[in-house]
Amino acid sequence: MPFTLHPLTSLTAAGCTAVITTAAGTWPLSLAVALAAVLLALRAGAGRRVLVTAAAVLLPLVLSLLMLHGLFFPEGRTVLAAWGPARVTVEGMAFAWEAGTRTGACVLVLLLFSFTVSAPDLVAALAARGLPPQFGFVLASSLTLLPAVAGRLERIRAAQEARGLVLRGGALSRLAAVRLQMVPLVLGLIEDSGSRAQALEARGFGGPGPRTDYREVADPPAQRRLRAALLLLTAAAVALRLGASWPAAGSA
Incomplete structure (x- = not known):
């Protein structure tokens, strides 16, 4: 019998992965998550639909990031090119790259869940x-x-x-x-x-009253423990991120 994930396990994995990727805020992890999502989508037979939908969602966002941060990043110091008030800076492009990869990874993970869950x-x-x-x-x-x-x-x-x-x-x-x-x-x-x-x-x-369920979904104990572990890992990642930002905020 092939191994299948419970829908709540898939939902928890997708949500926790998106939160951890956002909390980490590093582009190597974002690229790794995005690549893993694409490979899993290809394996599940939903690669084309995931990639097409992700392109439709991310293209306007990536263009806006490049326009706002790539050309008008206020903290940019290393100028690569300038056209009047618009300046292409290394810092602005790095910020746009990091934000784009992080958002792309989250979008791909959530699309993978939406295209593969029953x-x-x-x-x-x-x-x-x-x-x-x-x-x-x-x-x-x-x-x-x-x-x-x-x-x-x-x-x-x-x-x-x-x-x-x-x-x-x-x-x-x-x-x-x-x-x-x-x-x-x-x-x-x-x-x-x-x-x-x-x-x-x-x-x-929308009516009140008792209901009868005609569909039962098996929820193995191992997957319930996996969901609990993912939630604890996500909480730890968020706590570490907040703890790392407090000293910087206090010194400011």
């Missing part, structure tokens, strides 16, 4: 823990919406180009077109979430 098993596991069924269905619906992000962005781009908007220029034109793509994307996702919420409410998921 939504019905996740809902059943959350309901077995006493959480309201509405919470589980909303979370599962959000996970099912993620795979459609890349396809929806492609349809939005094609529709805008059909109306005469050029989106395939240089970096500046792409950055200016981000807002034109993000607004209909977010509005469409909100509309989809509202439609699903109405459908769930019409089927009585």
Whole structure:
């Protein structure tokens, strides 16, 4: 029988990995986490979907980091190039690189979870823990919406180009077109979430009363111990990060 992770174990692993990566704040660890997430996605058969969705999410963010910190980093001292008030500094590029790799690692880990977890098993596991069924269905619906992000962005781009908007220029034109793509994307996702919420409410998921679960998800004791260990490790990483920042804040 192949080894399978309990949905709550996958959720805990993804969340703890993102928190530890953020707390560590070092780009070698971020790159290692991102590479591991990509390899696991390829092994699970979700590599293409994870990479396409990650590119759609991270491209605007990376461009904004380069624009803000790469050109206008106030603490930059080593100037590589300058155009008026804009200065490309080593410190600014290093900050943008570190922030970009850290955010990319977190996005890839969370996308890996969303593309590989079984939504019905996740809902059943959350309901077995006493959480309201509405919470589980909303979370599962959000996970099912993620795979459609890349396809929806492609349809939005094609529709805008059909109306005469050029989106395939240089970096500046792409950055200016981000807002034109993000607004209909977010509005469409909100509309989809509202439609699903109405459908769930019409089927009585919001009503009171006893419920019968027809789906059981096995939760081995070893995985429960693993989740506890991950939570303790994450708490320790956050505590170390906060402890390291207090002396610097006190001396300032």
